[in-house]
Amino acid sequence: MKNFDLIKLPFNKNNPITVQVLGVCSCLAVTAQLKPAVVMSLSVIVVVVLANLIVSLLRNTIPPRIRIIVQLVVVSTLVVLVDQVLKAYVYDVSKQLSVFVGLIITNCIVMGRLEAFAMVQKPWSSFLDGIGNGLGYSVILIALGFTRELFGSGTLWGYPVMERLGLYNIGYENNGLMIMPPMALILTGLIIWWQRSRNKDLQES
């Protein structure tokens, strides 16, 4: 696979959420608003890239029978380490992140990429694969966060868009279903539907 494809494919034909269907749990949990969705995206990009790199470097020494546990130790050490450093030097960022720590460690995308890619590929390819999948995940997360916050709370990044547009005065109301997790699943389903209808390769006969 060409290096550029490693970055490009996760955006469409090999998107971690809509095609690999990984990381759906966190995608439902943190997209009620745009800001946490962006924070989560950035955190996952950093973790998936570093974990891919480390596991790829270790890949020939890891005993196959306990590989999942080894991957888990690498990922959780990495996440806790980053959180500790942030807590000491950039306390505000760490406060934003604290609730996500558990969600990052158990994110199936991280484990999925380690298992499917980094265990059998060279470090540089694994590094790029991490970036690609991290970004592919971010695109979906941000799209969901944008839609859910705008229609569910009438705000964007906390800015009261709908109020400023004066829509409440003419009878507009926020859709309470938007901020509930089931709506995130429905929206994800709509994205998958739209993507598959446009892409012949993804259609199963």
Added chain:
Amino acid sequence: MAKKTFSNTYIFIYSAALVVVAALILTVVSVSLKPLQQKNQAAETKQMILKTIGVEATRDNADALYAQHITEQDGYYAFSGGIVLPLRGTGLWGPIWGYLALDGSSTVVGAIFDHKGETPGLGGEISSEKFAQQFIGKKMDTQPIALRKNADRDNAYEVDAISGGTMTSNGVTDMLESAYNDYQSLPRPTSQTSPTEEERKEATE
């Protein structure tokens, strides 16, 4: 190579070494960063208390401003206009806490809430400015403030709960109730209110 990584001895040594290395890294980082982290947390608590009485402090000048405005008492904090009550409780996923500044007539003049790990965008909203603002002007004199769905804005004892964050909202209500009970046993700054039914009951017991 492949053969070697399958042997039991190799697996035992590998996993033991991996865990020891990970534990070592985490311990060293945690111990060496602890003083900085504790300093950040202490400053944050002072910032929160100062904020409820309308003093904006940065992490650097929090110590000085705190010494200037606040006197720590047993179970509460005194400032020139009244007292600041500490709130401690549990949300859905972990601890929640906050501070409530009350003037001489038990009216809320400032409030702030925070949480360890409530769901971002739902229960996590208790730490937002918008949520805390609702408390201003409410009263803690004869009954605690409670969170309700579609709360009546003119009722001094209720504020709007968070949609999608019912468990966290219930936690806040419980926390306010236990703070109210503590508050009843505190010496009042000024006795403008007549003793309530509960107080009378407590006095006779």
